[in-house]
Amino acid sequence: MARCIPEEPEFGEGHEAEREVFERLRAALPDDVVIAHSVRVRSGRAEHEIDLLVLWPHVGLAAIEVKGGLVSVENGQWHQSGGRGGKRRIGSPLAQCQDAAHAFRESLAPKISDRLSSRFAYVACFPYTRVPRDWDMAGVPRALILDAGDLDAVAERLRTAIETEGGGAAGLSPRFLERILPHLRGDLEPEELTADAAHERESGQDSLTVRQATLLSATRSLRRVRFVGGAGSGKTWLAVEKAKRLCREGKNVGLFCYNKGLGMYLRDQVQDWRQKAPVHTGEFHEFARRLGVPPGAGQSYFDEEMPRALLRIAGGLPRERKLDAIVVDEAQDFAPLWWEALRACLQDPDDGAVYAFMDDRQDVYRRWGAAAPSSLESTLATLHVDENLRNTRTIAETFRPLAGEHFTPRGSTGLPVRFVECRTEDAVEQASDCVDALIEEGWSNGQIALLTTRHRHPVHQSNVGHDGVVGTDYWRAFHDGDEEFYGHVLGFKGLERSVVILCVDGFRDLDRAPEQLYVGLSRARSLLLVVGDPQLIELAGGPGVARALGRAERWRPGTVAALAMG
Numbered sequence: 001m002a003r004c005i006p007e008e009p010e011f012g013e014g015h016e017a018e019r020e021v022f023e024r025l026r027a028a029l030p031d032d033v034v035i036a037h038s039v040r041v042r043s044g045r046a047e048h049e050i051d052l053l054v055l056w057p058h059v060g061l062a063a064i065e066v067k068g069g070l071v072s073v074e075n076g077q078w079h080q081s082g083g084r085g086g087k088r089r090i091g092s093p094l095a096q097c098q099d100a101a102h103a104f105r106e107s108l109a110p111k112i113s114d115r116l117s118s119r120f121a122y123v124a125c126f127p128y129t130r131v132p133r134d135w136d137m138a139g140v141p142r143a144l145i146l147d148a149g150d151l152d153a154v155a156e157r158l159r160t161a162i163e164t165e166g167g168g169a170a171g172l173s174p175r176f177l178e179r180i181l182p183h184l185r186g187d188l189e190p191e192e193l194t195a196d197a198a199h200e201r202e203s204g205q206d207s208l209t210v211r212q213a214t215l216l217s218a219t220r221s222l223r224r225v226r227f228v229g230g231a232g233s234g235k236t237w238l239a240v241e242k243a244k245r246l247c248r249e250g251k252n253v254g255l256f257c258y259n260k261g262l263g264m265y266l267r268d269q270v271q272d273w274r275q276k277a278p279v280h281t282g283e284f285h286e287f288a289r290r291l292g293v294p295p296g297a298g299q300s301y302f303d304e305e306m307p308r309a310l311l312r313i314a315g316g317l318p319r320e321r322k323l324d325a326i327v328v329d330e331a332q333d334f335a336p337l338w339w340e341a342l343r344a345c346l347q348d349p350d351d352g353a354v355y356a357f358m359d360d361r362q363d364v365y366r367r368w369g370a371a372a373p374s375s376l377e378s379t380l381a382t383l384h385v386d387e388n389l390r391n392t393r394t395i396a397e398t399f400r401p402l403a404g405e406h407f408t409p410r411g412s413t414g415l416p417v418r419f420v421e422c423r424t425e426d427a428v429e430q431a432s433d434c435v436d437a438l439i440e441e442g443w444s445n446g447q448i449a450l451l452t453t454r455h456r457h458p459v460h461q462s463n464v465g466h467d468g469v470v471g472t473d474y475w476r477a478f479h480d481g482d483e484e485f486y487g488h489v490l491g492f493k494g495l496e497r498s499v500v501i502l503c504v505d506g507f508r509d510l511d512r513a514p515e516q517l518y519v520g521l522s523r524a525r526s527l528l529l530v531v532g533d534p535q536l537i538e539l540a541g542g543p544g545v546a547r548a549l550g551r552a553e554r555w556r557p558g559t560v561a562a563l564a565m566g
Contacts, residue, residue: 001029002025002034003031003033003034004034004035004036004037005034005035005181005185006037009022009037017066017067018037021125021127021151022037022052025052025154025158028154028155029054029056029158030056032174033057034054034055034181035053036053036055036184037052038051039104041100041103043102043107046099048100048103049100050064050065050101050104054158055177055180056159057173057177058172059171059172060163061101061116061162061166062121062123062166063122063123064124064125064146065093065096065097065122065123065124065125067124067126068080068127068128069129070082070128078090078092078093094122094145097122101120101121101122111183112180116180117169117170118169118171118172118176119162119163119166119167119169120167121144121166123145124144124145124146126146126148127146127147127151129147129148130148131145141165143160144165146158213241215227215383215385216241220245224355224381225354225356225382226355226357226358226380227355227358227383227385228358228360228382228384228385229359229385230359230361230404231359231388231390231403231522232388232390232391232396233385233386233387233390234385234389235385236262236265236329236357236494238385239266239327239329240266240270242327242357243325244270247273247278248276251324251325251353252322252324252347253278253324254278254279254287254325254326254327255278255282255327255329256280256283256287256327256328257330258283258334259491259494260283260491261475261479261491261492261494262330262493262494264472264476264479265479265494265495266281266282267282268479284338285306288307288309291314291345292313293309293310294309297467302335303337303338304335307338307341310344311340314341314344315344317345322345322346323347324346325346325352325354326343326345327355328358330357330359330493331356333493354379354380356380361402361404387408387410388407388410388411390411390525391409391411391414391524391525392411392412392525393409393411394414394416395522396409396522397551398417398521398530398548398549399518400544401547401548402514402518402544402545414526416552416553417528417530417552418528418552418554419531419534419549419553420529420530420555421533422531422533424532424536425505427506427531428458428503428505430503430531430557431452431501431505431531432457433557434450434531435448435484437557438499438501438527443498445484446482446484447498447499447526448484448497448499448500449478449484449486449487449497449499449501449523450500451488451489451492451502452505453489453505453506453507453513453516453517453520454505454506454507454508456486456488459486460486460488470491478495489516489519489520490519496524496525498524498525499524500527500528500529502520502523502530502531503532504520504533504536504540507540510539513540514541514542516540517537521545530549530552534546534549
């Protein structure tokens, strides 16, 4: 498969023909070929654009002009028809492409201090038009036209066009190709990312998330749905928006989650609604207590005794206190009996609305597998939300091996991931030093979170009460965002910060380590810093994560510049 610039081009509405040709070329051309999309060239005051530029080592170059719809020629005049515009006149696609190719050749010379003498063909491609093999027009050799039939052998046809019609002395030298690439990539690496720049980047990520509202509109007639998506796919935003739409319809809605920190976030989101709010927003166990379930402690109480008590209470609830719809964020965290108890709280337990937003690869408590087969999964239609919108691409690529085959990063490139290699027993101390170093770099306290994988950080531990639970003030401080945050990955599910220091200080259970790594690696929006023993990380996350961290930058607190890993 050919290399591409950019790696995943964006083809807007009306550019389906370009996408079709690009995909055919990428699949057909050898691995050492480079395809550049939408290459803009300025020659004097004239501006040109090459739809697709192919750089083929030992063969040459080809500038390709793509025309969708039906292309025809009448009495020397080119026409294009299709879409809403009907048939219209266009200039000669070959002439247009020839001008762009010439401008590219001329503009490149001063940049590389050399003239491009390789074979260079200008080609017109009509992916939805059939052109007879014996068609002929003055100045337009048939070899320079790729039609719908030619796409089935596009590599062969393009090579023939370059070798027979491309002006130039010889094929493209691989070394010369490498000299051209920087001018096509236009790589720009910022010296540093300030707090303001991170805020701007993250605002753009939020805008992408809002676009996912179309999923809710498209599924508004479905009463039972589970939205399955990887980390950073906007599931929490979708859950809140779904609850808002249901409340707007006048329904009694429960908006649920498992973690206390996420529950506080959800309450913050709904408290300023001018419309009706959910009858409950937050953790499941708080809902049960509000309905009269007596207090208790221990995992068996929360997983079994509490939901059974709620089941008994639900049968006697008056109709006006029952729910029309249940919305659950991080639904994979819910214990089996929780689902049964919640459904009993619906006005119509058998057909009431249930919307579950989940990532089955974050099932750190191993609960969904037990709950789903019994009575829930078979009633839910499944929709997949595959695009990662929250993280920069460099961060997303780090945890991609844990996110599944359909995971698709859509963020900007972002800062390199940093890696501090140390012994596991030194990880907490090293990670603590990183906080101070990042603040000295210009990151604000409120942008930073330090997450551990096994033991609580001393600052985290100081917030734990006598009952072993952190208080409300701990989570309120996090959401206020005025100071750095210290927590555990299990308590940070569904949450995020601009900068996350993932302190791999061991794992209580290696069987659950992949899920914990997945959560921890995916919480940062702009900068991810991993601290720990690479051998332990590979043991926990597998060779894919190890290779991804191998592309990170070695870093030490207090160093001015990072050292590239070997």
